[in-house]
Amino acid sequence: MERAQGEKAVQSLGKKLETAEANRTVQLTTIQERAKTHNNKVQLVRERKSSQEKAQAERAQSELQQKHTSAEQRTVEKLNDIQEKAKIHNQKVMQNVQSKAEEAKEELDTRKAKFEDKMTRAASFKSDAKLEKAKAYNEKHQQRVEGLQLEQQKELDDKKSRIEVKLTKAAERREEVIEQVK
Numbered sequence: 001m002e003r004a005q006g007e008k009a010v011q012s013l014g015k016k017l018e019t020a021e022a023n024r025t026v027q028l029t030t031i032q033e034r035a036k037t038h039n040n041k042v043q044l045v046r047e048r049k050s051s052q053e054k055a056q057a058e059r060a061q062s063e064l065q066q067k068h069t070s071a072e073q074r075t076v077e078k079l080n081d082i083q084e085k086a087k088i089h090n091q092k093v094m095q096n097v098q099s100k101a102e103e104a105k106e107e108l109d110t111r112k113a114k115f116e117d118k119m120t121r122a123a124s125f126k127s128d129a130k131l132e133k134a135k136a137y138n139e140k141h142q143q144r145v146e147g148l149q150l151e152q153q154k155e156l157d158d159k160k161s162r163i164e165v166k167l168t169k170a171a172e173r174r175e176e177v178i179e180q181v182k
Helices: 002-123 128-181
Strands: none
Touching: 002 128
């Protein structure tokens, strides 16, 4: 009987151990499942956060890109405007130089015509003394006129060369600015 009671006690202990083991496994699985769901929730939150950060970074990148392209367009427009103004200015300068050169040439032509007219009048003098005196005067005057013509021509050539140098320097600077912007 003691033996039977001992076996019963062993069986009852075995059953208790089995139920305790079963309860422990159930508790472990529930704890594991709770941990998995919690980890899944944390993972979802992290993914949402990272996708929001990525979207925000992409938006910021696109805004920066847009600002950069609009700034480039404004710079190109300013450069084109500067180039156009420089071209117009250069054309005006060249026109002024040409018109002044033409005016100087016309003035020289009128002086030559006046001088030739004086020469023809001098040739019509009858007395040789007056004729010689007029010729000497006319030669001196001719030399002065030629000297003036040479001086004016030199001045015009000088002005032309200075303007051309300025225009080439301006073109070089404009090209340098364009190269720097590119």
